Amino acid sequence: WQDTDGDCMNTRHEMLAAQATGPLTLSADGCSVARGQWLDPFSGGLYTQASDLDVDHIVPLAWSHRHGGALWSKHQKTIFANDPENLLVVDDGLNQAKGAQGPDDWLPPNTAYHCTYLASWERLLSKYRLSMSDREASLFRRQQQDCPA
Numbered sequence: 001w002q003d004t005d006g007d008c009m010n011t012r013h014e015m016l017a018a019q020a021t022g023p024l025t026l027s028a029d030g031c032s033v034a035r036g037q038w039l040d041p042f043s044g045g046l047y048t049q050a051s052d053l054d055v056d057h058i059v060p061l062a063w064s065h066r067h068g069g070a071l072w073s074k075h076q077k078t079i080f081a082n083d084p085e086n087l088l089v090v091d092d093g094l095n096q097a098k099g100a101q102g103p104d105d106w107l108p109p110n111t112a113y114h115c116t117y118l119a120s121w122e123r124l125l126s127k128y129r130l131s132m133s134d135r136e137a138s139l140f141r142r143q144q145q146d147c148p149a
């Protein structure tokens with residue numbers, strides 16, 4: 001995680017602050033988020049301790065590397081890793097269960113969030129010119145059939 005704006009708060013804590021649904025408690029130096037309120041879209045659960053949460057890369061770093069990102073410069077990889085459009089505050093256990101899997105192998109347990117999750121994937125694949133294998137793309141299209149246009 002980087003502190004791209006130089007305010008002592010790295011990207012993880014910037015995302016915790018940005019995606020909070022209520023007041024926050026910061027560390028004494030103001031550089032990290034300790035408590036707040038977050039709604040995890042992966043589980044639908046409500047959380048109050050920042051330590052119970054991870055900041056997920058919707059399109060995982062390792063997945064992107066295998067699907068076109070290996071050719072990126074170090075600078076481009078840093079931009080991707082810290083892109084707020086690709087970052088989501090979620091339950092740490094679900095983030096770890098997801099790992100580096102794409103939507104062909106893992107979807108959030110909260111089925112009400114599937115279409116939003118798939119739309120995020122589609123937007124990010126286009127933005128970063130990442131490509132799925134034929135098998136992945138076929139399954140992805142089938143998953144999207146249940147979503148409104």
